Amino acid sequence: MNIVVIGAGYAGTVAANRLRKKAPDARITVVNPRGDFIERVRLHEQIAGSGTATRPLGEMLRDGIAIETASVDKIGDATVTLDDGRSLDFDHAILAAGSIANPLPGAIPVGTWEGAEQARVALEALSTGATVTVIGGGLTGIETVSEIAEARPDLRVRLASDAVAAWLSAGAQRHIRRTLARLNVEIVTDRIVEIDETTLRLDSGTTLGSDLTLWAIVSAVPELAARSGLAVDAHGRALVDESLRSVTDPRVFAVGDCAAVPGMRMACATAAPQGAHAADTLARMIEGREPRPFSMGYAGQGMSLGRRDAVLQATDRSDRAGRLFFGGRLAARTKELVSRYAAYAARTGNSVWMRGPKR
Missing domain, CATH: 3.50.50.60 (FAD/NAD(P)-binding domain)
Known part of the structure; x- marks a missing residue:
């Protein structure tokens, strides 16, 4: 066989x-x-x-x-x-x-290994005061922008998306926005339609400067x-x-x-x-x-907000977010354990899960 x-x-x-x-x-x-x-x-x-x-x-x-x-x-x-x-x-x-990922020309896709390595090298080369723009308000975008902002506080970091964590509960969304504000992440809600070297053209017709633009939409x-x-x-x-x-x-x-x-x-x-x-x-x-x-x-969703913060969102089995969520250091430690379990499951083949909702 x-x-x-x-x-x-x-x-x-x-x-x-x-x-x-x-x-x-x-x-x-x-x-x-x-x-x-x-x-x-x-x-x-x-x-x-x-x-x-x-x-x-x-x-x-x-x-x-x-x-x-x-x-x-x-x-x-x-x-x-x-x-x-x-x-x-x-x-x-x-x-x-x-x-x-299918990024706009001029953006580096960060949801793949090759793109992440390209982004790492480009990020290391940026000098103090440079601007990094992360496109995408989903899990990949939020985790990426948080990690960069925490690791490189000398940079200007922004998140560009018309919606940020919109699928989560209102409380979880507030926690994420507070954390991004603490990390000095600027949020731009206008849609980026074109990237011309270090210039971002927005749907509204305005432009923004960006020394490194990362595409965090995997679809x-x-x-x-x-x-x-x-x-x-x-x-x-x-x-x-x-x-x-x-x-x-x-x-x-x-x-x-x-x-x-x-x-x-x-x-x-x-x-x-x-x-x-x-x-x-x-x-x-x-x-x-x-x-x-x-x-x-499903039972919940989790996302890192740097190394010392995270959000854990409780969901029903259909993956719909409820009101209950956890944030902060305990959530960050729990998210780390979840990430370790994912690698353990891959290495051993020992994966467990709940049955789905009745349809």
């Missing part, structure tokens, strides 16, 4: 390690563009120089799992074609290609699923059945950011359970048993 796992983020690494335990006789190959596991929840630390987001992939995968450092060009009929022309045959494949996925002829939604995410199998080819599972699973958001909290469920389902199928539907509910 040949199993190819495409992508070694949280979803792919959890899936591969869990399969190694549950289907020990299977030949598992992980294909990844780089030889490192990237902790995407720590990319903002990598950018600001307050932490690191890489671990050697060989240390994250169980013994017996083969690693191919390459990109996948296409998923064909029981064959994966690599970008160097080689091919790998499979009985089953797990597509865990993650997500990407796109690689074109691999569509290029391979798999059915996709309007965003390019692979359409899957209730067991996370492609509706086009049931030999292919799709998990994480690149899978179109109703009610799920892009997050490691989503990716790990989906990777684990794909592994469990595939192990059942190898044993001749029927697959089970995927069901997952």
Whole structure:
């Protein structure tokens, strides 16, 4: 039994390690563009120089799992074609290609490893008084701007977004804005429509200066699923059945950011359970048993606000924010534990989650 796992983020690494335990006789190959596991929840630390987001992939995968450092060009009929022309045959494949960013020209995308490294180098080169602009008022943008402002108080730092943490409770939003104010982060609510070197042109027609502009909006996925002829939604995410199998080819599972699973958001909290469920389902199928539907509910969301502050927002199982939230140092320590657990789950394949809401 040949199993190819495409992508070694949280979803792919959890899936591969869990399969190694549950289907020990299977030949598992992980294909990844780089030889490192990237902790995407720590990319903002990598950018600001307050932490690191890489671990050697060989240390994250169980013994017996083969690693191919390459990109996948296409998923064909029981064959994966690599970008160097080689091919790998499979009985089953797990597509865990993650997500990407499509920034405005002139901005550096910080939601990917390559972009985060480029941003880190550029940030280090800035002298006192320079201006950094982070575009995006979601989790990635808020964590990035907070980390930079705390690590580099000598810089002028701004966040550009028409909405900041709008999906959270009113109390959590107030806490975030108070913290950003304490860190001297300027908030610009006008939309940036064009970047011309060090000049930002706003929707209102005004301009702002920016020595470094970072794009913190992650909303796109690689074109691999569509290029391979798999059915996709309007965003390019692979359409899957209730067991996370492609509706086009049931030999292919799709998990994480690149899978179109109703009610799920892009997050490691989503990716790990989906990777684990794909592994469990595939192990059942190898044993001749029927697959089970995927069901997952959320309990909360967390975001770092530098190294000494954070917000933990309680949600219902559908991921809707309630009134309850926590902020401050205790929240920061708890968020750190959550980030460590995400890496632990990837390394061991031991992911746990709640069942989803009744529909």
